Amino acid sequence: MENNPIYVTQPSLAPLEEYVDLLKGVWDRGILTHNGPLVQQLEKEISKKLGMENFIAVSNGTIAIQMAIKALELKGEIITTPFTWVATLSAIQWEGCVPVFCDIEPDTLSIDPLKIEEKITEKTVAIMPVHVFGNPCDVEAIEKIAKKHQLKVIYDAAHAIGSTYKNKSLLEYGDIAATSLHATKLLNTAEGGGCITTSSELNEKLKRIRFFGHNDAKNIVEEGFNGKLTEVHAALGIANLKYYDEVLQDRKDKYFFYKNALEKLPFLQFQTLKLGEPNYSYFPIIFDTEARLLEVESTLNKQKIYPRRYFYPAVNTLNNIVTYEPMPLAEDIAKRILCLPLYWNLKKVEMHLILDLISKKEYNRV
Secondary structure, eight states, rough: OOOOOOEEEOOOOOOOHHHHHHHHHHHTTTTTTSSSHHHHHHHHHHHHHTSHHHHHEEHHHHHHHHHHHTTOOOSSSEEEEESSOOHHHHHHHHHHEEEEEEEBOOTTOOOGGGGTTTGGGGEEEEEEBBOOOGOOOHHHHHHHHHHHOOEEEEEEOOOOOOOOOTTGGGGGGGEEEEOOOOTSSSSOSSEEEEOOOOOOHHHHHHHHHHBTTTTTSOOSSSSSBBOOOOHHHHHHHHHHHHTTTHHHHHHHHHHHHHHHHHHTTEEEOOOOOOBBBBOOOHHHHHHOOHHHHHHHHHHHHHEEOOOTTTTOSGGOOOOOOOOOOOHHHHHHHHHHHEEOOOTTTTTTTHHHHHHHHOOOGGOOOO
């Protein structure tokens, strides 16, 4: 086996020549941005592949969350999870809203619906759950709470392309879902993201916000910003989309290859997958102690294997950004969770090495 570093992920990429063929058309047309033909093609092809009506391609997943907040005209408190990437928090605050944290279920790692209502105040305007590692939240329970209290729901669905609930794309739940097409995601455009809504009115509004507030007549009719995806990025997405089904199946196969090999280890737990069908795009393992996690991580690093502590630390502990409020379950999980390498080009021999290193006898001590 080559002694190249093994990182937590690598982008799934179409053959270079297929991407270059699409770029030739970009060069011929001389259109690089401003809702070009490849952006429109990508939106249609993703919508068709995922069985959706509306997919709005944007420059990144963080912008997608900000666009959702702006489109729903939210000002106030947004209830969200402390077990997420900082972009969830940043997007809320950049749009002038206040994040209010609600702790998680320690098995699914999702926001706990049973704890949401106690966080609702007269200032609450929305709930922003996260489909953590592509694992569906309890969308029905969350929708019921939102309707009862007349709140909007924005899903941070950065991980969730390919995940489904009741045979429907997970991206079609909530008022708006914001997803990512970043290089690390199941489907990527290098940098990119998307907004998804079943509302035709919101769909048109999001398109205007994406392009400085312009309508079809190029008149500025509302406040917007630059959230456009370029033709160069769209071309990569179109090329990669041809291999989407293979990539999705490959992630699932490798996910269960890991799980079947590790599930008998007494010091490990796994994320509970109980609602819908996730996309298996990450493989998190939860150790019994942080000390054991650090020991295993060090052993892997010595072999040039670099898993990642998603999500560490819990974002409610980022005191330079938010006022700390204890979230014991999220904080505990964040200290003990590690995502193993999982990607298209990861070889079985490399997976065997990772499994052997994790399963070494000295880790089995009590």
